[in-house]
Amino acid sequence: MACNVVVLISGSGSNLQALIDSAADDGNPARIAAVISNRADAYGLQRAQNAGIATVVLDHKQFDSREAFDAALIQAIDAHRPDLVVLAGFMRILTGDFVRHYQGRLLNIHPSLLPRYKGLHTHQRALEAGDAEHGCSVHFVTEELDGGPLVVQAVLPVAAGDTIETLAQRVHAEEHRIYPLAVRWFAEGRLRLGAQGAMLDGQPLPASGHLIRT
Incomplete structure (x- = not known):
């Protein structure tokens, strides 16, 4: 189907x-x-x-x-x-x-490791905070802005010489990897939004979602 x-x-x-x-x-x-x-x-x-x-x-x-x-x-x-x-x-x-x-059939991707840096200018904020790691998140959308249950996050190290542009470029590459993955999980019937949050293969995902490290 x-x-x-x-x-x-x-x-x-x-x-x-x-x-x-x-x-x-x-x-x-x-x-x-x-x-x-x-x-x-x-x-x-x-x-x-x-x-x-x-x-x-x-x-x-x-x-x-x-x-x-x-x-x-x-x-x-x-x-x-x-x-x-x-x-x-x-x-x-x-x-x-x-x-x-x-509800339960609306996904979004956000260029930060939610719940950090909801809203705009996420790469700049990660660099200014001196974060060791940054990344992107796919989540179910709820009425809380960038606050719905997490499905999958790609985590990447922040390099010493990273600029907003270089960091954004690497995060974009990860977005292109994890968004199709989450959509396919949903299409295959593996991913659902349950009463307790995001469910994959019938099991509740952790609060951070499924983590993929690069």
Whole structure:
């Protein structure tokens, strides 16, 4: 059984490309049914079109409120009968109504080792704090910003000479590895959101999620 996935983007779509490439793997039940962007100039739309995936542009500036935009977004997503909705650089804070509508089938990726550095400028903050390790996290989305149950984290060492740019580049490479992994787990029925948090193969994941060290 294919697992219908709708991906939301706002920008270049490099994580989207990793998901497109992964969905082409033999035996992967994840099928990207549509890509939706709130920006018409998002390069990720071109990536989707190149792969023959339906695209939708829904400009948030055309709506009077966040609630009105999210209601229209729900309609656009549900037209593709999604089993899973994936946020891949979607630069919008979502309303509680939206998050509740997709509870247990909404994933996000964040460029830090959550719960550290929720929000923006994560690489700069990790360097300023003198952290020995940094990375990225895939989590189920809840109403708490960047606060849902963790699924998988990639952990990498911070090098002595790292800049924001070099650190961001290495974290991006890990994002492209762990996001397709989490989506495939969900598509295969292995990953679920339970009452106690994220579950993999019927077992609760630790609070930190599944850790992958590089």
